[in-house]
Amino acid sequence: MKRDVKAGSIFSYVHHNGSIASLIELSCETDFVSENEEFKTLGHEIAIQVASLKPKNIKDLIEQEYVKDPSKKIKDLINDYILKFGEKIVISKILFWEFGIK
Numbered sequence: 001m002k003r004d005v006k007a008g009s010i011f012s013y014v015h016h017n018g019s020i021a022s023l024i025e026l027s028c029e030t031d032f033v034s035e036n037e038e039f040k041t042l043g044h045e046i047a048i049q050v051a052s053l054k055p056k057n058i059k060d061l062i063e064q065e066y067v068k069d070p071s072k073k074i075k076d077l078i079n080d081y082i083l084k085f086g087e088k089i090v091i092s093k094i095l096f097w098e099f100g101i102k
Helices: 037-053 058-063 074-084
Strands: 005-013 022-028 070-072 090-098
Touching: 005 037, 022 037, 037 058, 037 074, 058 074, 058 090, 070 074, 074 090
Parallel strands: none
Antiparallel strands: 005 022, 022 090
16 A cells, blocks of 8 residues: 655755755655654754755765764665654655855
8 A cells, every 4th residue: 555645844954154055845644743843853954964965866865874973874864763653754855055056
């Protein structure tokens, strides 16, 4: 049975100097999970990752080493939360923005 990701949230990170920012859309199956503080922490951590390492696409992002724990990849971090919540969690969209770069 296919499990749809119908809930989730958008997370952002703007670096302290205001020169780089990121947005991510993190999806899950239920509002129960999307409203959970740990899910929100995961979203923020992934937004920081995108701002830090500037992945070109989601596939590149999930294969990156997690900046706060290089022993894990982003896909491992997400899998930890999937196991915790028992729901499918996916990164649906990412956006990296750098001031002055077109």
